[in-house]
Amino acid sequence: MQRGVATGANGFFIMTGEQAAERRIPAQCLRPILPGPRHLELDEVQADAAGLPQLARQLWILDCRLSEEEIRDRHPDLWRYLDSGRAAVAKGYLCGRREPWFAQEVRAPTFFLCTYIARSRRDGRVQRFIFNRSQAIAANSYLMLYPREALDRFIRRDAERARLVWHVLNRIGADVITAGGRVYGGGLHKVEPKELASIPVPQMAALLRG
Numbered sequence: 001m002q003r004g005v006a007t008g009a010n011g012f013f014i015m016t017g018e019q020a021a022e023r024r025i026p027a028q029c030l031r032p033i034l035p036g037p038r039h040l041e042l043d044e045v046q047a048d049a050a051g052l053p054q055l056a057r058q059l060w061i062l063d064c065r066l067s068e069e070e071i072r073d074r075h076p077d078l079w080r081y082l083d084s085g086r087a088a089v090a091k092g093y094l095c096g097r098r099e100p101w102f103a104q105e106v107r108a109p110t111f112f113l114c115t116y117i118a119r120s121r122r123d124g125r126v127q128r129f130i131f132n133r134s135q136a137i138a139a140n141s142y143l144m145l146y147p148r149e150a151l152d153r154f155i156r157r158d159a160e161r162a163r164l165v166w167h168v169l170n171r172i173g174a175d176v177i178t179a180g181g182r183v184y185g186g187g188l189h190k191v192e193p194k195e196l197a198s199i200p201v202p203q204m205a206a207l208l209r210g
Contacts, residue, residue: 001145001193003116004138005033005061005105008094012085013062013104014139020060024077029064032136037115037128044131044166051109051135061137063104107137111155111162112145112169117190120174126189127177129169133159143193145169154208168203 007013015023020030032052034040039057046054064071064078072079082102095101113130120126130142138144147155147165155161180199181191 001143001197003193004140004142004144005107006094006140007104008092009089012089014059017058017060023081025062026075026078029062029078030060031063033059033061034136034138035059036141043128045134047134053134053136061104064102068100107144109135109137110144110146112166113138114143114145114196116141116143117188119187126174127191129166131166143196150208164207168201168207171203172201
């Protein structure tokens with residue numbers, strides 16, 4: 001279990017397809033990324049044949065593993081875009097501690113996401129569990145849940161088996177999550193990866209037993 005990607009500058013690194021085309025960002029330097037929880041209306045994200053999320057507004061994260069020299073030689077438009085952020089973005093707290101400053105944290109797509117910070121909802125839930133059928137990753141407004149070995153063997157990349165796991169996650173009571181996490185003023189609920197991982201889910205063991 002991990003927090004989603006902390007870019008250090010979402011406005012610079014996360015963009016629409018139209019913005020990416022206008023900036024002439026190479027396709028190999030872009031990965032699909034889900035919008036934040038406030039802009040994700042459904043709890044299940046469908047995917048097209050290419051694994052892209054079927055959302056009204058597609059977002060992409062600039063995720064480049066090339067060196068600055070390679071970018072300058074091979075992709076001059078990307079080099080110019082990165083150069084436009086050198087004075088401000090590159091010197092930010094997170095970017096300034098990365099090498100190179102534009103490299104993103106490594107995250108693999110996962111079926112299961114949980115909102116990191118949330119307020120109580122009308123349906124009684126606090127944190128939302130998202131079923132992500134796409135190859136999109138997520139930013140750090142989500143926790144990314146990676147199944148352990150036994151659960152991974154049960155799922156076997158089968159979306160319908162993964163859906164059963166998602167249903168179990170959704171049956172965790174809001175009071176259980178709240179007790180395991182933290183509550184701040186104004187009814188703001190936050191759960192850290194280790195806190196969520198420590199919450200007992202006996203129904204999951206029953207699911208694995210079949």
